[in-house]
Amino acid sequence: MKAKQLLLTTFAMALSVNIWASGLEQISSNHSVDQTTENLVKELNKLKDKGVRVFTVIDHMDNAKNVGLKLPPTKLVIFGNPNVGTKLMQCAHTTAIDLPQKYLVYQNKSGQTVITYNNPRYLAERHQMxxxxxxxxxxxxxxAGVAKKAAAK
Known part of the structure; x- marks a missing residue:
């Protein structure tokens, strides 16, 4: 039993390192892609007084369907705060390539809904801020806070 636990722990650590190496954070959601996306938008809209704006939601599955291709439920929530984004670009102008911020919400091969987003510390490293x-x-x-709230609602 201990060997199995060690193997699972090692696998989880390797997965964690792989995600960090790619600069992505991931969290599983208890809801469908549609509901998770709706939850994210609601949580982000609660931050309007802090300058956060949802710019758009792109439905990649629907776009694929429109050209005769199949894709599992996949949505991209694009949002940001121009005041904060500008400060990041002042630190390193190339940061603009990664802005505005995004949450990718998709159904993985196991049928689980996943929220993925760029780790800001990775972006700081990438752009040498x-x-x-x-x-x-x-x-x-x-x-992290918005993603956790949207996944658990």
Whole structure:
């Protein structure tokens, strides 16, 4: 039994390292892709007074269907805060390629709904940002908090 637990722990750590290496954070949701997306938008809209805006939601499954292709439920929520995004771009202009922020919500091969987003610390490293540590920390907390709320509702 201990060997099985060790193997599972090792596998989980390897998976975690792989996701960090790719710069992505992932959280499983208790809901469908549609409901999870709706939850994310609701949570983000609660932050309007802090400057957060939902710009659009792209339905990749629907777009695939429109050209005769199949794709499991897959949606992209694009959102941001121009004040915060501008500060990041002032730290490293190339950050603009990764902005605005995004949540990818999709159904994986096992049928589980997953929320995926860029890890802000990874982006800071990728763009060699200097002087934005406090902003990055706040963004990281916001992204994780919104995702967890949307997944658990």
């Amino acid at each position: 200097k002087g934005c540590e406090a902003v990055i920390g706040k963004i990281q907390g916001l992204l």
